[in-house]
Amino acid sequence: xxxxxxxxxxxxxxxxxxxxxxxxxxxxxxxxxxxxxxxxxxxxxxxxxxxxxxxxxxxxxxxxxxxxxxxxxxxxxxxxxxxxxxxxxxxxxxxxxxxxxxxxxxxxxxxxxxxxxxxxxxxxxxxxxxxxxxxxxxxxxxxxxxxxxxxxxxxxxxxxxxxxxxxxxxxxxxxxxxxxxxxxxxxxxxxxxxxxxxxxxxxxxxxxxxxxxxxxxxxxxxxxxxxxxxxxxxxxxxxxxxxxxxxxxxxxxxxxxxxxxxxxxxxxxxxxxxxxxxxxxxxxxxxxxxxxxxxxxxxxxxxxxxxxxxxxxxxxxxxxxxxxxxxxxxxxxxxxxxxxxxxxxxxxxxxxxxxxxxxxxxxxxxxxxxxxxxxxxxxxxxxxxxxxxxxxxxxxxxxxxxxxxxxxxxxxxxxxxxxxxxxxxxxxxxxxxxxxxxxxxxxxxxxxxxxxxxxxxxxxxxxxxxxxxxxxxxxxxxxxxxxxxxxxxxxxxxxxxxxxxxxxxxxxxxxxxxxxxxxxxxxxxxxxxxxxxxxxxxxxxxxxxxxxxxxxxxxxxxxxxxxxxxxxxxxxxxxxxxxxxxxxxxxxxxxxxxxxxxxxxxxxxxxxxxxxxxxxxxxxxxxxxxxxxxxxxxxxxxxxxxxxxxxxxxxxxxxxxxxxxxxxxxxxxxxxxxxxxxxxxxxxxxxxxxxxxxxxxxxxxxxxxxxxxxxxxxxxxxxxxx
Ligand SMILES: Nc1nc2c(c(=O)[nH]1)N[C@H]1C(S)=C(S)[C@@H](COP(=O)(O)OP(=O)(O)OC[C@H]3O[C@@H](n4cnc5c(=O)[nH]c(N)nc54)[C@H](O)[C@@H]3O)O[C@H]1N2
Ligand SMILES: Nc1nc2c(c(=O)[nH]1)N[C@H]1C(S)=C(S)[C@@H](COP(=O)(O)OP(=O)(O)OC[C@H]3O[C@@H](n4cnc5c(=O)[nH]c(N)nc54)[C@H](O)[C@@H]3O)O[C@H]1N2
Ligand code: SF4
Ligand SMILES: [Mo]
Numbered sequence: 001x002x003x004x005x006x007x008x009x010x011x012x013x014x015x016x017x018x019x020x021x022x023x024x025x026x027x028x029x030x031x032x033x034x035x036x037x038x039x040x041x042x043x044x045x046x047x048x049x050x051x052x053x054x055x056x057x058x059x060x061x062x063x064x065x066x067x068x069x070x071x072x073x074x075x076x077x078x079x080x081x082x083x084x085x086x087x088x089x090x091x092x093x094x095x096x097x098x099x100x101x102x103x104x105x106x107x108x109x110x111x112x113x114x115x116x117x118x119x120x121x122x123x124x125x126x127x128x129x130x131x132x133x134x135x136x137x138x139x140x141x142x143x144x145x146x147x148x149x150x151x152x153x154x155x156x157x158x159x160x161x162x163x164x165x166x167x168x169x170x171x172x173x174x175x176x177x178x179x180x181x182x183x184x185x186x187x188x189x190x191x192x193x194x195x196x197x198x199x200x201x202x203x204x205x206x207x208x209x210x211x212x213x214x215x216x217x218x219x220x221x222x223x224x225x226x227x228x229x230x231x232x233x234x235x236x237x238x239x240x241x242x243x244x245x246x247x248x249x250x251x252x253x254x255x256x257x258x259x260x261x262x263x264x265x266x267x268x269x270x271x272x273x274x275x276x277x278x279x280x281x282x283x284x285x286x287x288x289x290x291x292x293x294x295x296x297x298x299x300x301x302x303x304x305x306x307x308x309x310x311x312x313x314x315x316x317x318x319x320x321x322x323x324x325x326x327x328x329x330x331x332x333x334x335x336x337x338x339x340x341x342x343x344x345x346x347x348x349x350x351x352x353x354x355x356x357x358x359x360x361x362x363x364x365x366x367x368x369x370x371x372x373x374x375x376x377x378x379x380x381x382x383x384x385x386x387x388x389x390x391x392x393x394x395x396x397x398x399x400x401x402x403x404x405x406x407x408x409x410x411x412x413x414x415x416x417x418x419x420x421x422x423x424x425x426x427x428x429x430x431x432x433x434x435x436x437x438x439x440x441x442x443x444x445x446x447x448x449x450x451x452x453x454x455x456x457x458x459x460x461x462x463x464x465x466x467x468x469x470x471x472x473x474x475x476x477x478x479x480x481x482x483x484x485x486x487x488x489x490x491x492x493x494x495x496x497x498x499x500x501x502x503x504x505x506x507x508x509x510x511x512x513x514x515x516x517x518x519x520x521x522x523x524x525x526x527x528x529x530x531x532x533x534x535x536x537x538x539x540x541x542x543x544x545x546x547x548x549x550x551x552x553x554x555x556x557x558x559x560x561x562x563x564x565x566x567x568x569x570x571x572x573x574x575x576x577x578x579x580x581x582x583x584x585x586x587x588x589x590x591x592x593x594x595x596x597x598x599x600x601x602x603x604x605x606x607x608x609x610x611x612x613x614x615x616x617x618x619x620x621x622x623x624x625x626x627x628x629x630x631x632x633x634x635x636x637x638x639x640x641x642x643x644x645x646x647x648x649x650x651x652x653x654x655x656x657x658x659x660x661x662x663x664x665x666x667x668x669x670x671x672x673x674x675x676x677x678x679x680x681x682x683x684x685x686x687x688x689x690x691x692x693x694x695x696x697x698x699x700x701x702x703x704x705x706x707x708x709x710x711x712x713x714x715x716x717x718x719x720x721x722x
Contacts, residue, residue: 004457005033005552007437008047009109010611013176013183014442015039015047016452016554019433025458027051027433037556038450039183044176045609049620053432058617058683059414060428062463071416074425076465080473080483082425086408087477090381097351097377099478100128100370104387105612108132111528112429113386114440116471119494120383121360123479127348128370128379134363135393135710136295137179139303141359142707145343146579147311149569151359152337155311155326156180156445157290158560159188162324164282164289167201168224168310169296169713173208175606178294181446186212188447198286200279202227202271203296204603205631205671206664217279218666221601222714223269224293225302225589227276228309229260230269234280235316237261241284242318245564249578253312256578256586259593268593270666283317288324290314296603300713304706305585312577321564328563331444332451334508334538336498342569351377355708363708364393365700371402381408383474390418391613391675394702394710395652396695412470415614416682427474429467433457436525438532452554453532453545455525468528491527495519498534508538581706588705598716600636602650602697605671613675616686628676628691629660632719633667645722648672650715653696656722670719672697674712 004019016036020029030050034041046053063079064071074082090098101124107113121129133141145151157180159165170178172185182188189199189212201210202217202224210216219227235241236254243250262276269276283289291313297306311326319325346356352369355362362370367389370379382403390400396418403409403422411420412427420426429435437454460466465473472487472494481490499515502508510518522537524530524545533545541557548555570576609621616622630648632640637659640646646659648670657672665671677693678686695712702711 006433006454006457007439007452008043008050009106009432009437010046011176012178012181012442013039013044013185014181014439014452015043015183017043017047017050019051019457021457027054027457033553035553036452037554038446038448042184042187046611046615046621049618050432052618052620053615055431056617058685059431060416060426063428064416064426066424077483079425079427080477083410083474084477084483086410086424087381087383090407094380095377096125097127098379099124099126099381099383100130100367100379101126101383101385102364102367102387102389103131103385105132106386108441109439110467111436111438111440111532112466112468112471115468115494115528115531116475120471120475120478123475124383127351127357127362127377129361130364130367131361132387132392133359133361134365134708135299137298138358138707138709139298139307139704140179142304142345143307143311143582145345146582147308147576148567149342149571150338150567151343152335152444153328153567154179154445155314155320156329156447156560157292158288158324158327158447159185159192159290160447162192162288162290163197164286165189165192165197165199166279166283166289166291167199167209167213168291168293168306169203169298170292170294171203171207171209171606173212174608175294179445180292181442198282204666204669205605217271217275220268220270220597221603221669222300222302224297224300225305225309226260226265227269227271228306228313229257229586229589230262230265230276231280231283231313232309232316233257233261234277235284235313238281240281241316243315244318244322245315245320246574247315247577248572248574249576252578252583256583259590264593268597283313288322289317289319290324290326296713299710301702301704301711302585302589303704303709305582305589308579308582315575315577321562323560327560328567329444329446329560330449330540330557330563332539332541332543332557333440333443333532333535334502335444336535342571351375358707363703363710364389365703365708365710367393368395368398368402368700371406380406382406384409384411384413384419384423385471386413388417388419388613391677391693391695393700394695394698394712395700396693397653398700410474412467412474415617416680417614418677418679421680427470429470430460430464431458434460434464435467436529448559449557450554451543451548451557453548454552455549466526468526472527488527491530495522495527495531495534498531502538509542510538585706599668600717600719601669602648602715602717603669603671603713604694605631605673607673610673610675616676616678616689617683619685622685622689627658627660628673630657630719631660631662631665631671633665633669634661634663635667636670636719637661640719641721642719643721646719647722648697648717648719650697650699650717652699655692655696657692670717
């Protein structure tokens with residue numbers, strides 16, 4: 001028996017876990033790690049099921065090759081050769097743009113995903129790069145890019161010190177927080193209230209988070225920009241601002257907000273004018289306050305406008321880059337993604353719909369167009385890494401049909417599921433506990449400066465390949481190096497490239513040194529570990545992998561401190577309060593003031609024992625409260641004459657769904673969770689709890705114009721008895 005320390009890789013809370021492993025290598029218990037200075041022993045039911053998730057007998061162990069309808073296991077050598085042949089045939093005949101790549105949600109949590117994303121995309125040289133960003137947080141990248149000049153400068157609400165927290169479109173008691181790493185978010189909100197602070201939640205549902213709040217504002221879906229414009233209007237007309245950072249565009253902002261007084265927006269948002277006025281005054285008067293918005297303000301039609309206004313309110317009220325407001329984490333690994341250049345977008349445009357490139361990628365909402373529309377640059381092959389877009393993308397069923405028409409598809413995924421069933425080759429990564437873990441990205445948005453590394457809990461078997469090795473091979477294949485090259489040598493090339501670049505940047509700790517000499521000082525058992533050691537040594541705390549290994553429960557690096565000055569990258573040297581593309585969007589919002597509101601709007605919901613599309617094959621995580629039901633307010637049930645089942649219809653599709661009556665959802669709004677709609681007998685537990693695919697209703701043709709982001713919330717629907 002031994003104890004292993006492990007960061008849970010499933011959601012954004014990155015809880016520290018403590019596992020008991022028996023002599024046979026089986027994990028016999030999973031507990032929260034009380035010595036972790038950030039999570040302090042907290043874990044949720046998903047973390048508690050980590051051993052079951054890892055040991056799911058339906059996970060693929062060996063590469064799979066499909067011949068017609070038949071799947072068979074293959075050796076790694078054969079599988080990589082098949083990938084090389086399949087991808088090369090497409091690239092040689094149709095060019096590089098004909099191969100698309102998608103990086104799914106779990107790639108944000110794996111070391112391999114972080115290390116290999118750039119090398120793989122760059123070696124592929126295709127314009128068809130996609131990721132979960134455009135079905136999630138792309139609006140935040142664009143708004144911070146336009147306002148601060150840095151698309152990665154995400155402000156984090158300082159929830160442990162704030163006196164007033166306004167939450168819009170997030171349900172951290174269930175999601176455990178997102179783009180705000182704060183394990184035991186619920187406990188932290190309790191502490192906020194215990195110290196006399198106030199919590200206000202704006203959400204069309206009375207969620208668990210709304211239920212513990214001092215005030216719940218039932219807001220109509222998609223209308224947060226109106227609410228926020230009214231708050232800005234109040235702050236500016238009542239002279240309630242205390243701006244503490246250099247800003248440009250204040251007069252333009254004033255003009256933009258002028259038409260959106262609380263009295264004008266109240267019939268749109270459903271929030272009384274007096275309430276909006278009061279919330280604005282409270283935000284301004286509180287000793288410290290933070291506005292925090294997530295998915296419900298992001299995957300909507302004016303998602304970028306909402307993100308911009310959230311930060312604008314934080315700036316106007318003097319709660320930006322200061323304790324108790326929103327702040328910026330100083331992470332331990334050198335921030336290689338900060339380019340040092342002012343944010344720009346649109347280096348190229350997507351072929352069919354002409355949507356601009358942002359951060360080197362184009363929107364998932366147009367992937368089906370790119371596959372289906374003939375012509376030069378048509379996508380004919382896909383590399384799918386950790387994504388199940390048939391269930392996760394807007395109008396997933398259209399992608400289901402599009403994927404079936406591809407010439408070739410390779411998936412890196414542990415399951416044969418609704419998306420990977422279209423692959424010609426599936427390359428399964430090993431179990432979660434067989435990889436070392438370091439959260440490069442999550443650690444940049446923590447509510448305290450903190451760091452933790454977990455070595456692999458279990459070794460790889462001879463016939464397994466690490467995810468890093470799989471991604472390295474794919475990179476080598478698209479580079480034209482063939483399927484048989486040596487991975488260790490390739491890792492060295494990537495690390496060498498990093499060191500070469502870093503020795504040439506004057507501000508780094510290794511400026512002017514010989515990269516070969518620096519490399520000789522690095523340690524680590526795998527490519528990603530050596531890569532991490534390099535970034536830690538280059539980082540602001542001068543840490544190293546060896547040092548982190550001495551602290552298996554993690555290290556607290558102190559409370560957040562002001563650091564915005566070093567992040568601001570705009571050409572003006574000021575925060576842009578009225579960026580031109582967003583001012584245009586405000587014009588569209590104004591036109592819509594007069595529009596007839598839809599009768600019923602669909603929103604989603606997350607569930608505690610689920611994580612997007614992929615935990616439903618674990619018996620301890622399905623059933624019970626995780627039901628794929630349509631939540632409907634009793635008034636709508638009566639008005640529409642609904643019984644146990646209903647037919648829900650949108651511009652994109654139609655579903656038959658079980659109806660759940662609940663007054664936790666506001667009238668005029670219905671909610672269906674995403675990630676369900678399982679169809680594959682290779683995942684029998686998930687199939688037995690199939691549910692329906694909410695993304696059969698979401699419409700890929702409606703996007704957030706400023707960012708190309710998908711719209712999952714506020715979808716107009718009709719519902720009738722089945
Ligand atoms: N248990 C669990 N945890 C997860 C996940 C999961 O699937 N399950 N997924 C992970 C991922 S990928 C992410 S990105 C994060 C997301 O983290 P959160 O953003 O906290 O996720 P949700 O629980 O979907 O919360 C969104 C809330 O927005 C509300 N909402 C919908 N439309 C609107 C609107 O127009 N305005 C406002 N104000 N509210 C609206 C919804 O009712 C919902 O309560 O969660 C992560 N954590
Ligand atoms: N209607 C609606 N749709 C949504 C959302 C919504 O709120 N409403 N939320 C959106 C959001 S925020 C997100 S982030 C996306 C997520 O959408 P996706 O990027 O598709 O991610 P998941 O649905 O989590 O699917 C993860 C896939 O990765 C596989 N996987 C799990 N672990 C690993 C691993 O370690 N390595 C590899 N290679 N594969 C692994 C799983 O088997 C699964 O196939 O969904 C979006 N879709
Ligand atoms: S909240 Fe749950 S799923 Fe998320 S990191 Fe913690 S234990 Fe894992
Ligand atoms: Mo997400």
